[in-house]
Amino acid sequence: MKNIVIGLIFFFSGSASLGVSLWMMADARSGDGTSKAAAAPGSQPSSPGTVVAPSPEPAMPTVPDPVEPAMIEPAMVEPPVPAPTADATPTMEPVDAMAMEPATDLTEVLLVFDARSQHISKQVKEEITQLAKGQPDASFKLEVAAGEADSPEGNQKLGKKRARAIRKVLEDAGIPQRKVSYRILVPGPEDGDGEQTSRQWRKATVRLAGGGK
Numbered sequence: 001m002k003n004i005v006i007g008l009i010f011f012f013s014g015s016a017s018l019g020v021s022l023w024m025m026a027d028a029r030s031g032d033g034t035s036k037a038a039a040a041p042g043s044q045p046s047s048p049g050t051v052v053a054p055s056p057e058p059a060m061p062t063v064p065d066p067v068e069p070a071m072i073e074p075a076m077v078e079p080p081v082p083a084p085t086a087d088a089t090p091t092m093e094p095v096d097a098m099a100m101e102p103a104t105d106l107t108e109v110l111l112v113f114d115a116r117s118q119h120i121s122k123q124v125k126e127e128i129t130q131l132a133k134g135q136p137d138a139s140f141k142l143e144v145a146a147g148e149a150d151s152p153e154g155n156q157k158l159g160k161k162r163a164r165a166i167r168k169v170l171e172d173a174g175i176p177q178r179k180v181s182y183r184i185l186v187p188g189p190e191d192g193d194g195e196q197t198s199r200q201w202r203k204a205t206v207r208l209a210g211g212g213k
Contacts, residue, residue, distance in 0.1 A: 106127075106130060106131045106134055107131075107207065107208050108131070108205060108206060108207040108208065109124065109127045109128050109131055109205070109206040110203065110204075110205050110206075111124045111166075111203065111204050111205075111206075112199055112202050112203045112204075113162055113202045113203070113204065114202070115148050115197050115202060116148045116149070116158065118158070118161040118162040118164075118165045119165075120165055120166065120169065125169050128166065128169045128170065128173070128206055129169065129172070129173040131206065131208075132169075132170050132173035132174060132175045133173055133174065135208055136174055136175070138175075138179070138208050138209070138210065139179040139180070139181070139208070139209040139210055140170060140175060140179060140180050140181075140206060140207065140208060140209055141180075141181050141182070141183075141206075141207050141208075141209040142163050142166050142167065142180065142181070142182035142183070142204065142205070142206055142207075143182070143183050143185060143204065143205045143207070144159045144162045144163045144166070144182060144183070144184055144185065144204040145159065145184075145185040145186070145200065145201045145202065145203055145204065146158040146159035146162060146184065146185070146186055146201065146202075147186060147187040147191070147195065147196030147197070147198075147200075147201025147202075148195050148196065148197050148201065148202065149195065150194070150195060152186055152187075155184075155186035155187065156184055156186055159184035159185070159186060160184060162204055163182035163184065163204075166182075166204060166206060167180045167182065170206075179209075181209065185201075186201075187201060
């Protein structure tokens, strides 16, 4: 009986020693976890049965939206007007040559035709027109020579063509036909036979007949 009691004592003593050893091992393990938790940044020590809330995430800074620069239109500046100078050359207005008063000292126009022609040059037409415009109320007398034809009748015909050509220029200048008279000069027997082509038988004269200024 004594031996049985001693065996039970040893049995319970061994069981107690084994329980203490197991408890110490479990405590050591829980201590290592606590140390690791404490080493983590931003963590708090926890006690058994306590729930640790996660740390809040840091707020991101707010960046304002970019603002577009305002467009400013440049002011329009008119260039300065230069002031007139005292020595500025005055502007001459154009003068209409046709509006100028014609000369009135012209009393006759002498012209020479080409052989067998009644053509009047531009320069001679201008002289006849100047004479007519200078004496708008006057009458005119024409003396026309013609001697280039091969007969007296041909010379008369050529002389009339030349006289009518001159009269047409006077009419264009404002002189009515009734104020223009003409005389035809042809060679006679005393002047020789055949054609007369000299200057004397190819010329014509436009004269004032009266009524002028």
